[in-house]
Amino acid sequence: MNLRFSTFKKVCYTVLLSLFFTACASREDVVYMQNAKKFETVVNTDTFEPKLKVDDxxxxxxxxxxxxxxxxxxxxxxxxxxxxxxxxxxxxxxxxxxxxxxxxxxxxxxxxxxxxxxxxxxxxxxxxxxxxxxxxxxKNFRVTILGEVNKPGTYTVESERVTIFEALGLAGDLKIKGKRDNVLVIRDFNGTKTYTRVDLTSKALINSPVYYLTQNDVVYVEPNKSAITSASLDNRVTIAVSILSMLVTSAVVIITNSN
Missing domain, CATH: 3.30.1950.10 (wza like domain)
Incomplete structure (x- = not known):
């Protein structure tokens, strides 16, 4: 009985130890506009105005x-x-x-x-x-925000001039596990679609053609490695719980039969 129980404990320890890993996000993964210097002044000379599209x-x-x-x-x-x-x-x-x-x-x-x-x-x-x-x-100036944001959805914009940061603000900002350096903006102009990826952690973003969004743009925030690892970990936890449950049941049977 002692030998079996000792074996059972070893298996339990092995299962639990396999769960002791996690991916931590660093400052570089989550902070916006990291390379903006203190008291730096940039004059925005952008005179962006959205252009009218088919189906507007x-x-x-x-x-x-x-x-x-x-x-x-x-x-x-x-x-x-x-x-x-x-x-x-x-x-x-x-x-x-x-x-x-x-x-x-x-x-x-x-x-x-x-x-x-x-x-x-x-x-x-x-x-x-x-x-x-x-x-x-x-009247149909709206943008769609999808992926790792707190409130994904389609949002109507009243001003006809909205930055990607303002749009993400409408969606409750990115989740901590949203990938900030590879955000995708999908734009359609009269049947021609463009796909542009931008880095929210760099101040160079303000020079991007998608810094100001146009009507019906789609912004997609993909999960970072931490989110993917977490999803994988959740699956492993589920499997581990099932294994532990079976092991506990087996241990109860062993102890009962030994008595």
Whole structure:
């Protein structure tokens, strides 16, 4: 009995010792913008503006000194619960155009919102209105954050100008086991997809073409080695618990039979 029990203890020790390993993350794995110097000043000269894409949904409202003259250009699709008119939205079609009241097809794809406003203003001013004012915004400006973040999902952005850090902030920031030096940004422009990887731990990120996100960008944070090791460890723990359970059952049987 003693020999069997001694063997049992040795097996238990072996199983437990196999679990005594873990992967620890270092400062270099988790800190953002590590190479930014103390009191360093960088002037951001980036004048980034998102460009309009196929399938963008636009809100466009025309105003002028004569309210009656702009009515044909401000169609409504209904009345809200508060009694206010609900303006018609405009979809950029596969050819890059919107179908605008009176004007017909107007090509806007590839333009910034300011350029699009200027184009519509010039057309209206030429033949229809005096000094029209165009309010235009992208209604489907959203980004999707996936992977090792605290709140993965799709987030609507109100400002039409959002950095990758701001977007990750919407998702509750990266988990401690998110890989910060190899974040993937997937961008689609009229059917052409680009895949760009960036390093959040380097200040060089601010010069990346994906530092500012565009509408419908997807940001994916992959798990680091620690997360992968942890997942593997969880599987091994499950197996080890099963083995220990069987060993304990066997030990009880051995002790019972010995008595």
């Amino acid at each position: 949904i636009l809100s466009i409202y025309v105003s002028a000194s004569d309210p009656e003259s702009v009515k044909p250009f401000n169609l409504i699709k209904g009345i809200t619960n508060t009694g206010n008119p609900q303006e018609l939205d405009y979809l950029i079609d596969k050819e890059g155009n919107i179908d605008f009241p009176v004007l017909g097809k107007v090509e806007l794809v590839g333009l910034t919102t300011e350029q699009a406003k200027q184009k519509i203003r010039e057309i209206l001013q030429k033949d229809y209105l005096k000094d029209p004012i165009i309010n235009l915004r992208i």
